Amino acid sequence: MSESTTVFTDLIHSRRSVRKYDQSAPFDQQAVSRALELAILSPNSSNMQLWEFHRVASEEKRNQLAQYCMGQNAAKTANELVAFVVTPHKWKGRAEMNAATIRGAFEGREDATAKRALKYYEKLIPFVYNNDRFGIFGLGRKIISAFIGMKKPMVREVSKADLRVCLHKSSSLAAMTFMTAMRAEGYDTCPMEGFDSKRAKALLGLHKDAEITMIVSCGTRSEEGIYSERHRIANDEVIISH
Numbered sequence: 001m002s003e004s005t006t007v008f009t010d011l012i013h014s015r016r017s018v019r020k021y022d023q024s025a026p027f028d029q030q031a032v033s034r035a036l037e038l039a040i041l042s043p044n045s046s047n048m049q050l051w052e053f054h055r056v057a058s059e060e061k062r063n064q065l066a067q068y069c070m071g072q073n074a075a076k077t078a079n080e081l082v083a084f085v086v087t088p089h090k091w092k093g094r095a096e097m098n099a100a101t102i103r104g105a106f107e108g109r110e111d112a113t114a115k116r117a118l119k120y121y122e123k124l125i126p127f128v129y130n131n132d133r134f135g136i137f138g139l140g141r142k143i144i145s146a147f148i149g150m151k152k153p154m155v156r157e158v159s160k161a162d163l164r165v166c167l168h169k170s171s172s173l174a175a176m177t178f179m180t181a182m183r184a185e186g187y188d189t190c191p192m193e194g195f196d197s198k199r200a201k202a203l204l205g206l207h208k209d210a211e212i213t214m215i216v217s218c219g220t221r222s223e224e225g226i227y228s229e230r231h232r233i234a235n236d237e238v239i240i241s242h
């Protein structure tokens with residue numbers, strides 16, 4: 001194993017979901033800034049970057065949000081809480097930003113690759129991301145997709161609900177990068193989906209269409225911070241070769 005493999009393997013082994021932090025341990029908020037800057041480099045669907053990272057460090061707001069995390073110890077004893085949020089309503093601006101980047105990168109080129117890349121952000125993305133309140137457009141896309149799919153391979157996940165899944169996937173990857181980066185900084189985290197999303201959204205002042213993927217608490221593990229030995233089912237039950 002190379003040195004970097006060993007370092008990475010140790011890092012992954014040492015990350016645990018910590019439910020109780022040592023509040024007397026020093027905490028460097030710059031570590032959270034650095035870890036979030038790395039999280040932003042995570043892969044994300046079509047590079048639309050439809051995510052936001054809301055930091056809650058002030059005592060009053062943190063305590064309030066911890067209550068909305070159902071009073072979990074992992075939230076109550078944390079130094080900082082970070083909400084990973086998806087922002088579907090920002091799709092138009094992001095599609096335009098990507099198209100502009102492509103126009104710049106392919107300036108003066110009229111070849112098929114440049115045209116295809118531009119068409120992707122100018123036609124396909126608006127087609128898939130444009131949704132009405134009730135998901136009727138998405139239903140229409142689903143029917144079109146099923147129809148085309150009878151003759152050739154076709155992406156099937158085109159409904160409004162499918163788009164939510166798509167955005168939460170990207171946001172989750174960012175959360176994972178963040179948690180790994182925090183561990184590399186010597187700190188601990190706990191991802192949480194056990195929270196009152198309505199109250200948490202209001203507290204963070206989120207747009208009505210935004211959703212919280214998860215809230216990640218941060219701090220330094222206390223002695224009783226890890227509840228049990230790590231356990232996973234057998235590799236051969238989940239790693240399947242074809």
Ligand SMILES: Cc1cc2nc3c(=O)[nH]c(=O)nc-3n(C[C@H](O)[C@H](O)[C@H](O)COP(=O)(O)O)c2cc1C
Binds near residue numbers: 191194
């Ligand atoms: C999406 C997601 C939501 C989770 N929500 C909670 C939660 O609300 N509270 C909690 O204590 N742990 C939560 N966890 C942590 C898991 O329980 C934990 O990752 C799992 O038990 C494996 O332990 P490990 O992370 O230490 O390897 C969550 C994990 C994920 C990925």
